[in-house]
Amino acid sequence: MLRNIYKILLLLLLASATVYASDSSKFDQGKKVFDKWCIHCHGVGMPATDALKIVYKGTDISPVLEERKELDADFVKYIVRNGKFSMPFFRKTEINDEQLNSLALYLSTKNK
Amino acid sequence: MSKNEDTMILPNGVNKKDFLAAIKEFEKIVGKKWVFKSKEDVYLYRDAYSPYWDEPEEPIPSLAVAPKSTEEVQEIVKVANQYKIPIFPISTGKNLGYGSSAPNNRGDVVVDLKRMNKIIEVNDKRNYCILEPGVSYFDLYNYIEENNLNVMMDIPDPGWGSPVGNSLDHGWGYLHGQFRDHFGNHCGMEVVLPNGELMRTAMGALPGAKTFAENKYGYGPYVDGLFSQSNFGIVTKMGFWMMPKPEHYTLAAITVPRRDDLIPLVEILNYLEDSSIVGWPLYRSPLNPEYGKPMNPELKSYLTSKNGKPDIEKIQDYALRNEIPYWRIDVSLYGTKDAVAANINYMKERFSKAIKGSKVEVTEDYDLPLTEEQKKSLKHKVTLGIPNLEIFWLSTRGEELGPKDGHVWFSPIIPRDGKELLKCQEIYIDTFYELGMESMITPFSHPRTWMYRAFCFMIGFANSREDKEINEKMRKVYTTMVKVAAKHGWGDYRAAPPFQDIVSGVYNFNDNILKRFAEQLKDTIDPNGIIAPGRGGIWPKRLRGDKNA
Numbered sequence: 001m002l003r004n005i006y007k008i009l010l011l012l013l014l015a016s017a018t019v020y021a022s023d024s025s026k027f028d029q030g031k032k033v034f035d036k037w038c039i040h041c042h043g044v045g046m047p048a049t050d051a052l053k054i055v056y057k058g059t060d061i062s063p064v065l066e067e068r069k070e071l072d073a074d075f076v077k078y079i080v081r082n083g084k085f086s087m088p089f090f091r092k093t094e095i096n097d098e099q100l101n102s103l104a105l106y107l108s109t110k111n112k
Numbered sequence: 113m114s115k116n117e118d119t120m121i122l123p124n125g126v127n128k129k130d131f132l133a134a135i136k137e138f139e140k141i142v143g144k145k146w147v148f149k150s151k152e153d154v155y156l157y158r159d160a161y162s163p164y165w166d167e168p169e170e171p172i173p174s175l176a177v178a179p180k181s182t183e184e185v186q187e188i189v190k191v192a193n194q195y196k197i198p199i200f201p202i203s204t205g206k207n208l209g210y211g212s213s214a215p216n217n218r219g220d221v222v223v224d225l226k227r228m229n230k231i232i233e234v235n236d237k238r239n240y241c242i243l244e245p246g247v248s249y250f251d252l253y254n255y256i257e258e259n260n261l262n263v264m265m266d267i268p269d270p271g272w273g274s275p276v277g278n279s280l281d282h283g284w285g286y287l288h289g290q291f292r293d294h295f296g297n298h299c300g301m302e303v304v305l306p307n308g309e310l311m312r313t314a315m316g317a318l319p320g321a322k323t324f325a326e327n328k329y330g331y332g333p334y335v336d337g338l339f340s341q342s343n344f345g346i347v348t349k350m351g352f353w354m355m356p357k358p359e360h361y362t363l364a365a366i367t368v369p370r371r372d373d374l375i376p377l378v379e380i381l382n383y384l385e386d387s388s389i390v391g392w393p394l395y396r397s398p399l400n401p402e403y404g405k406p407m408n409p410e411l412k413s414y415l416t417s418k419n420g421k422p423d424i425e426k427i428q429d430y431a432l433r434n435e436i437p438y439w440r441i442d443v444s445l446y447g448t449k450d451a452v453a454a455n456i457n458y459m460k461e462r463f464s465k466a467i468k469g470s471k472v473e474v475t476e477d478y479d480l481p482l483t484e485e486q487k488k489s490l491k492h493k494v495t496l497g498i499p500n501l502e503i504f505w506l507s508t509r510g511e512e513l514g515p516k517d518g519h520v521w522f523s524p525i526i527p528r529d530g531k532e533l534l535k536c537q538e539i540y541i542d543t544f545y546e547l548g549m550e551s552m553i554t555p556f557s558h559p560r561t562w563m564y565r566a567f568c569f570m571i572g573f574a575n576s577r578e579d580k581e582i583n584e585k586m587r588k589v590y591t592t593m594v595k596v597a598a599k600h601g602w603g604d605y606r607a608a609p610p611f612q613d614i615v616s617g618v619y620n621f622n623d624n625i626l627k628r629f630a631e632q633l634k635d636t637i638d639p640n641g642i643i644a645p646g647r648g649g650i651w652p653k654r655l656r657g658d659k660n661a
Contacts, residue, residue, distance in 0.1 A: 036250075040271070040501035047501070051508040051515060081156065085515040086507035088160035088208060092153060093146075093178045093226040 023105070030106025033099045037090065038065065048087065069111045073104035119151060121174040123197050123219040124645070124655065131174070134195040138177045141187040146227070148176040157205070157222045159214035161518030163587050163610050165577045171214045171609060173200070176222040182302065182310065182348040188223060189346065190308040192642045199223050200644045201346045203245035203277025206270070209521040209572065209608065210281060216609040216646040223346065232349065233325075236261040240299065240325040242351045245276040249499040263354040264497030266291035268562075271499020276350045280340045282606055286392045286494040288446070289385060289564030291355050300324040301336050302349035306638035311345070325351025341606070342630065343644035344637050355497070358446035363476035363491060364456060367398075367437035369469040371428055371555065374439055375530035376466050381441065382528055384462075385564060389455050391444040392495060397556035398436050399427070404510010415554055421545060422555045438556065442475070444495040449479065506572070519572035520586065520611075522593050524602040526559070526567050533559050536569050536602065543596050547589060568605060594618060609646070616649025631656070 034042075041048040042065045052063035062068055077100055083089040095103065122131055139147045148154055157173045164170040177199075179185050192199045200220040205213030215222055229246035234256060241263075243252065249271040256263060266285035268278055279294035291297050301313045314330035315321040321330075328334070338344050368377055384390045401407045414426040431438050443459075445452045456474060463470040476491060487493070493500050509515040526536050537553055544551035552571050559567035573590055576582040591614055594604065598618035607615040619626055630650045634641070641652020 037272075040250075041504055047504040047508045050505070051510075054509050054511060081152075083160050085509075086161075086504060086518045088206075088212060088518075089156055089158075091156040091176075091205060091213060091224065091226070092148065093224050094205075 026102045026105050027109065029099065030102035030104070033095060033103040034066070034106060037095060038103075041087070042066075065107060066110060068107065071107045073101075073108040076104040076107050077101075120149075121154075121172055121219050123174050123221060124217055126195060126197055126219075130195045131197070134191055134197055135175065137191040137194075138175075138188060141184050141191070142177055142179050146178040146180075148178070148224075157202075157213045157215075157224070159212040159608070160577075161208055161212060161520060161575050161608075162214065163520050163573075163575050163583050163590075163608065165575065165580075165583060167580060167583075169218065169610075171216060171218050171220070173215050173222045174219045176224050178224040178227050180227045182228075182304065185223065185225075185228075185304045185346055185348055186308045186310060189304055189306065189642070192221070193307065193640050196640050196642065197221055198642055198645050200647070201225060201245075203274035203280075204248050204272060205277075206248075206273045207277065207281060209519050210606055211608045214609070216612070216644060220645070225346075225348075228348065231255050234259070234261055234263065234354075235325075236263040236354075236356070238326060239263050239354045239356055240351055241265070241275075241354055242300070242325050242349060243275055244349060245274055245347065247276070248272050248274055253497065253499050262357050264357050265352065265354055266294065266297065267494055267497055267499050268294070269494060269503035270501040272501065275352055276347060279350065279352070280347060282341060284562030286444075286492070286562070287355050287497065288388055288391050291353065292392065292562050292564055294352075295337075295340050297353050298336070298350050299326060299328045299353055300349075300351035301339065301347055303339055303345035303347050305345045306640070306643045310348075325353070338633070341648040343647040343650055344633065345643065357480055358448075359480055360447060360449040360452050361476070361478050361480060361482075361496060362445045362452045362456060362474055363495070364443050364445065364459065365471075365473050365475050366441045366443065366459070366463060367471045367473075368439050368463075368467050369432060369437055371424065371431075371438050371534070372530075373467050373470070374533065377439060377441070377463075377470075378528060378530040378533070380462055380466060381443070384443070384459065389445070389458070391446060393561050394442040394492065395558040395561055396440050396442070397438060397558055398440050399431060399438065399556040400554075403505055404508075404513045406512045415551070421541060424555050427555055437471075439558075442492065444492070516574050517577045518575050520575055520590065520608050521606070522571045522573060522590055523560075523568050523604050523606050524570075524593075524597040525563065525605050526569050526602045528559075528561075528563075528565060528567050533567060533569065536600075539596065539600060540569075540571075540593075543593065547592065549589070563605070569602070612646065612649045 040046060044064055049063045056063055080090050080095060080100055122128060135147060135149060154173055154176060157176050162170055177188055179188060198220040200215030201223045202213050203225050225245040227246055228244040230244045231247055231252060232242040234241040249267045252265055266287045268283045268285050279298050283294045285292045285294060300316045302316060303311050305311055313336050315323045315327050317330055339347055381393050385393060399411060411430050414423045414430065417423045445455055460472045463472055478486060487498055507516040507519055526532055537555055537557055540553040541551045560570050561567060573586045575586060590611060594614050603618055604615045616627060627649060634650050635653050638652060641654050645652050645655050
């Protein structure tokens with residue numbers, strides 16, 4: 001009986017480690033997607049950051065996406081697929097669904 | 113029948129049964145994953161800056177197919193021929209302001225070449241590269257830097273575009289003149305013809321040729337030009353000449369105090385540019401406020417103080433009183449340190465003799481290679497072939513300015529001549545006045561100078577994804593501007609699909625012989641009219657009447 005409990009605990013531990021490893025690699029992939037597609041406008045000193053600086057003036061919200069604490073994963077996905085003002089939307093040959101999920105994970109969990 | 117099939121947009125002249133059969137064929141060629149048919153996926157191919165956003169005429173495709181190889185493109189073209197399906201190729205699909213990733217017509221099937229992203233060769237001893245259409249300027253730059261190669265590519269703004277796609281739409285860049293003409297600077301081409309056959313041009317037509325990207329002409333007629341701003345084939349490979357990285361880079365600013373100084377200024381700069389003493393000259397007027405900030409109210413008042421039109425004398429007086437130079441030109445110089453310094457001294461001498469009050473000042477001076485910090489702080493990254501997206505400042509929110517949804521470029525070519533530019537300002541200002549609109553042009557509006565033997569006097573008309581009236585008004589103004597420009601001998605070099613007929617229509621010497629010649633070729637090469645109908649104003653016979661009466 002005890003042996004079985006150990007076995008179950010070990011399996012759970014392995015499973016959570018796998019999940020963690022998988023989330024960690026998704027997070028890293030999300031960073032790569034950000035660096036390829038987003039940083040050129042949303043990096044420090046870049047045009048979208050300058051624009052967001054005006055939007056969030058007087059608040060404690062950072063205009064730099066990678067510094068945001070409250071970004072929602074679904075919101076990130078929506079903006080990438082629908083665009084916003086002069087930011088165009090991205091096709092799946094550019095950012096596929098898996099990469100988009102990773103990007104959303106990266107931006108929504110980076111500072112939490 | 114699925115929900116998608118119910119709401120499906122169909123290609124022009126194709127019935128649903130044939131279209132569904134063609135989709136199955138496309139799926140066999142590229143795999144189901146790379147045929148995009150759901151509304152959600154297809155809508156990602158809309159033009160985000162469309163002047164017809166959400167209107168029945170908006171050119172939303174019926175489908176998108178994304179091949180990985182030239183062979184797959186050939187098979188797609190054969191299926192399109194079988195079912196007479198119009199197909200529209202895109203490279204990286206980032207032609208924002210000129211159509212983005214959308215086709216010319218609602219229902220055309222987009223052939224998305226983004227997955228064809230092989231950098232076939234970069235040679236930094238003979239200074240060329242050979243690329244597939246899905247390679248972006250960012251991709252190429254990263255490859256060059258990672259492999260420590262001693263060449264740079266002439267790039268446009270912004271850097272996510274494709275060298276192949278940009279050159280095919282006559283895009284321009286920022287280095288020395290001969291590199292800035294991206295189509296003129298290409299060398300060698302591989303094309304899938306409308307019947308699915310594969311053709312290589314120039315040296316590429318010689319099997320085993322070792323100079324595909326080095327000698328433009330091979331033997332016989334030069335046909336590459338037929339594949340730019342047109343619809344005679346799908347280009348799957350192109351060679352380009354590259355510039356060796358220089359040892360030294362200097363950015364100099366030339367300022368002059370008076371509006372009319374532009375006339376001798378342009379003459380001298382033409383000499384300097386055409387002698388390869390300087391690279392790209394960036395013309396600006398410091399009278400314009402920094403982006404997004406308000407114009408000085410006194411200066412603004414002079415824009416309409418002479419019976420609703422600008423009072424040029426008062427504007428000039430304002431500039432002199434406030435010691436604001438009327439024009440400022442940034443020029444890049446490349447070469448060895450000594451040669452660049454000698455050229456700066458020569459420029460100082462030329463300008464001080466010719467224009468009273470002119471100044472030449474060095475603003476950046478670097479030995480190459482640059483450090484990462486130097487690259488980041490570089491004022492005009494594009495002048496050293498460093499791709500970026502910083503140009504998006506021109507449509508983002510400013511302190512006193514709301515964000516734009518995008519823009520549609522009106523891009524007429526005018527002579528590289530100061531007098532002609534001043535005349536062009538006047539004509540545009542008069543046109544806006546007659547239209548009852550605030551003029552987007554002022555007596556200190558500057559030319560765009562990528563074309564090394566001509567100026568482009570551009571206007572970016574704002575589009576909207578919220579307000580159809582804005583788009584309707586913009587379309588009317590755009591159309592008027594094309595006609596006014598043509599009356600004065602100025603014609604657009606490039607246009608978004610909704611304006612390609614009107615733009616190509618003013619190139620009508622001898623009863624439209626150029627268009628008629630292109631149509632004859634189209635009917636011969638593409639009898640089913642499947643490749644990009646209407647692109648460049650060239651329509652296949654079966655669609656000619658209604659679209660191009």
